[in-house]
Amino acid sequence: MTHTASAPLAPPMHETDRFTGAHMLVRALEAQGVEVVFGYPGGAIMPVYDALPGSTLTHILTRHEQGAAFAADAYARVTGKPGVCLATSGPGGTNLVTGLANAWLDSVPMVAITGQVARPLMGTDAFQEVDIFGITLPIVKHSVILDDPAQIGEVVAEAFAIAASGRPGPVLIDLPKDVAASVTVPANAPYGEPMPLPRADKDALEHAADMIRKARRPLVYAGGGIALGKATTALRRFIARTSIPVVATLKGLGALPTDAPEFLGMLGMHGSKAANLAVQNCDLLICCGARFDDRATGRLEGFAPHARILHMDGDWAEISKLKTADHGLVGDLAHMLNSLHPGALAINDWIDDCAQDKKNHTWPYDAPGDGVYAPALLKDLSQAAGDDLIITCDVGQHQMWAAQHCRFSRPEAHLTSGGLGAMGYGIPAGIGALYAEPDAQVVTITGDGSIMMNLQELATLNRYHLPLKIVLLDNQALGMVRQWQELFFDGNYSEIDLSDNPDFADLARAFGLEAFTVRTQASVPAAIKRLLSSDGPTLMHVRIDPQANVWPLVPPGADNHQMMQEEVTP
Amino acid sequence: MTLNMLLMLDPSHGALLRVLGTIERRGWVVRDMTMRSTDCEERAVRIFAHRKALHAGSAETLMRHLAKLICVREVAQETQTRPVAAATVTALGNRTSSGSQSPYYAIGAV
Ligand SMILES: Cc1ncc(C[n+]2csc(CCOP(=O)(O)OP(=O)(O)O)c2C)c(N)n1
Ligand SMILES: [Mg+2]
Numbered sequence: 001m002t003h004t005a006s007a008p009l010a011p012p013m014h015e016t017d018r019f020t021g022a023h024m025l026v027r028a029l030e031a032q033g034v035e036v037v038f039g040y041p042g043g044a045i046m047p048v049y050d051a052l053p054g055s056t057l058t059h060i061l062t063r064h065e066q067g068a069a070f071a072a073d074a075y076a077r078v079t080g081k082p083g084v085c086l087a088t089s090g091p092g093g094t095n096l097v098t099g100l101a102n103a104w105l106d107s108v109p110m111v112a113i114t115g116q117v118a119r120p121l122m123g124t125d126a127f128q129e130v131d132i133f134g135i136t137l138p139i140v141k142h143s144v145i146l147d148d149p150a151q152i153g154e155v156v157a158e159a160f161a162i163a164a165s166g167r168p169g170p171v172l173i174d175l176p177k178d179v180a181a182s183v184t185v186p187a188n189a190p191y192g193e194p195m196p197l198p199r200a201d202k203d204a205l206e207h208a209a210d211m212i213r214k215a216r217r218p219l220v221y222a223g224g225g226i227a228l229g230k231a232t233t234a235l236r237r238f239i240a241r242t243s244i245p246v247v248a249t250l251k252g253l254g255a256l257p258t259d260a261p262e263f264l265g266m267l268g269m270h271g272s273k274a275a276n277l278a279v280q281n282c283d284l285l286i287c288c289g290a291r292f293d294d295r296a297t298g299r300l301e302g303f304a305p306h307a308r309i310l311h312m313d314g315d316w317a318e319i320s321k322l323k324t325a326d327h328g329l330v331g332d333l334a335h336m337l338n339s340l341h342p343g344a345l346a347i348n349d350w351i352d353d354c355a356q357d358k359k360n361h362t363w364p365y366d367a368p369g370d371g372v373y374a375p376a377l378l379k380d381l382s383q384a385a386g387d388d389l390i391i392t393c394d395v396g397q398h399q400m401w402a403a404q405h406c407r408f409s410r411p412e413a414h415l416t417s418g419g420l421g422a423m424g425y426g427i428p429a430g431i432g433a434l435y436a437e438p439d440a441q442v443v444t445i446t447g448d449g450s451i452m453m454n455l456q457e458l459a460t461l462n463r464y465h466l467p468l469k470i471v472l473l474d475n476q477a478l479g480m481v482r483q484w485q486e487l488f489f490d491g492n493y494s495e496i497d498l499s500d501n502p503d504f505a506d507l508a509r510a511f512g513l514e515a516f517t518v519r520t521q522a523s524v525p526a527a528i529k530r531l532l533s534s535d536g537p538t539l540m541h542v543r544i545d546p547q548a549n550v551w552p553l554v555p556p557g558a559d560n561h562q563m564m565q566e567e568v569t570p
Numbered sequence: 571m572t573l574n575m576l577l578m579l580d581p582s583h584g585a586l587l588r589v590l591g592t593i594e595r596r597g598w599v600v601r602d603m604t605m606r607s608t609d610c611e612e613r614a615v616r617i618f619a620h621r622k623a624l625h626a627g628s629a630e631t632l633m634r635h636l637a638k639l640i641c642v643r644e645v646a647q648e649t650q651t652r653p654v655a656a657a658t659v660t661a662l663g664n665r666t667s668s669g670s671q672s673p674y675y676a677i678g679a680v
Pocket of ligand 1: 394395396397398399421422423424446447448449450451453473475477478479480481
């Protein structure tokens with residue numbers, strides 16, 4: 001990610017009266033090219049809020065700091081630029097924690113700025129003092145206590161560069177109130193330039209090409225690193241050159257368009273049968289920006305048991321971390337993929353086998369009965385929305401159905417809390433996506449459990465007239481937990497019943513949204529049309545079968561080919 | 571399995587906590603540790619760690635994770651008694667120089 005240096009900045013509004021550390025902070029954000037910040041004010045961050053009016057920054061007031069962090073995260077995923085969130089000390093900071101963990105586990109560039117009590121009060125258990133620096137140490141790429149007003153410009157510049165360099169991640173700046181309020185001399189803010197990743201050397205690339213040439217059953221296993229490394233085009237060209245079949249992780253979806261012939265689907269716990277069979281049968285696994293996460297691999301020892309491993313990643317700590325690589329390439333993924341020219345490959349039989357498996361195991365969409373069948377609805381919705389669609393997801397069965405049945409034209413079209421699996425991500429992520437790409441058709445897929453985790457952000461949609469389309473798949477349960485209790489805890493259902501849910505359509509209307517309820521499969525086409533053509537924020541509340549499960553499922557501790565399938569009763 | 575390391579740290583806030591936290595979270599137990607400041611403000615930390623039973627992470631993976639910390643300038647594995655580097659891991663994508671000028675940006679660029 002690079003910005004060109006911006007033009008000299010207009011003086012902030014208060015410059016003639018007083019120029020504070022907070023003004024310097026705002027100026028430093030402007031110098032980084034920041035346009036939007038998501039936040040929530042409070043005591044210790046008040047000097048910063050005092051400096052915001054008159055700046056070029058647009059501040060979006062979410063209704064909870066977690067919403068601000070998730071919105072900043074989604075903004076970053078779509079734009080590739082660090083997302084920025086602001087919160088006050090104490091509870092403001094602690095409310096950001098889940099959002100920081102989400103960005104950490106999904107490698108999202110983010111800069112979070114928290115107010116802190118004034119320096120003389122730090123360490124005294126002052127009002128709203130918590131050690132947010134200490135609390136967040138394991139879930140940030142880096143963090144700083146900005147205790148020197150003279151350092152503000154440099155610290156901000158470095159925070160942005162660190163967040164976006166190499167494997168991206170969140171950076172926390174903890175800003176004591178007296179530093180923000182201190183009167184200081186106006187200065188130009190420096191610009192933090194992310195460091196490019198090194199390029200893999202020629203010999204290493206040639207060795208990789210040779211492995212590919214020798215393979216008879218090569219398979220690409222694409223992960224979130226494709227989007228992070230801006231390697232989508234490079235991957236597509238590599239596949240166009242070689243025709244090697246591709247499987248993707250949850251975060252790698254969209255790296256190859258869902259309907260590309262080489263694409264076999266998502267692998268892993270809720271992956272497609274064709275994808276999981278290909279992994280088990282391949283003789284060379286070309287891991288591109290993925291990390292052998294347990295949701296993708298199942299029992300690690302049984303994962304790709306016949307394959308040599310070629311691991312390409314931007315982060316060398318991932319190479320051989322979980323699965324020993326026969327050959328590892330570290331650095332700029334796009335450069336690697338562009339440089340790999342293995343020549344003509346003798347893999348036609350393998351390509352045919354994979355295509356046959358894909359054909360044999362297509363998803364069935366002809367569910368019996370009048371009720372709404374969620375997979376069919378999601379497939380039709382994403383097809384109707386076209387290539388401008390960005391889907392943001394919450395967590396649960398609906399998230400897995402979205403991953404399985406929606407079509408994604410690019411990785412940025414699928415925003416999901418992959419590593420953390422945080423319920424509550426969907427709606428604030430939709431807000432962030434709409435600021436990142438105001439012309440996109442942004443749809444949030446949520447569940448009746450998840451929506452309640454950040455329901456307050458419906459007020460944010462209304463306040464800023466954001467045309468987010470929300471599809472609420474209501475199974476009156478914490479469905480994913482219910483499914484596991486059914487399958488792995490002998491049907492001992494414990495605390496998963498949500499049959500006392502509020503009337504979600506009424507609730508959405510109370511927040512100022514358009515809302516309607518869908519109960520039958522027959523009414524789905526008209527409902528999709530209504531949803532996608534509505535002007536403002538809209539909630540489509542869909543009643544689905546409370547007993548429906550996500551299939552197939554690789555049970556915990558099993559190999560990926562040992563998938564459980566739905567038992568069809570004649 | 572044991573691991574004897576020498577780390578060069580920035581004198582930044584929380585550097586030691588980050589290092590110790592990373593070692594413990596990644597499945598190792600710190601058995602012994604000494605620290606001294608060097609002339610150029612760095613802190614040299616010698617750590618002797620033991621891998622917890624059942625934990626899969628290798629010494630090399632741990633050193634790579636440590637090298638990724640922004641506050642870590644260098645990690646070297648040492649033999650048991652003498653401070654001879656057997657393998658040196660310099661932070662990749664982290665630092666290109668150890669001077670006071672940040673490697674990330676040029677001051678006054680705007
Ligand atoms: C913040 C948080 N708490 C708990 C969980 C554990 N969890 C995973 S899925 C799930 C159920 C989600 O219910 P709902 O949103 O209704 O989705 P459904 O599975 O019914 O589609 C729960 C509780 C989680 N992932 N995140
Ligand atoms: Mg539910």
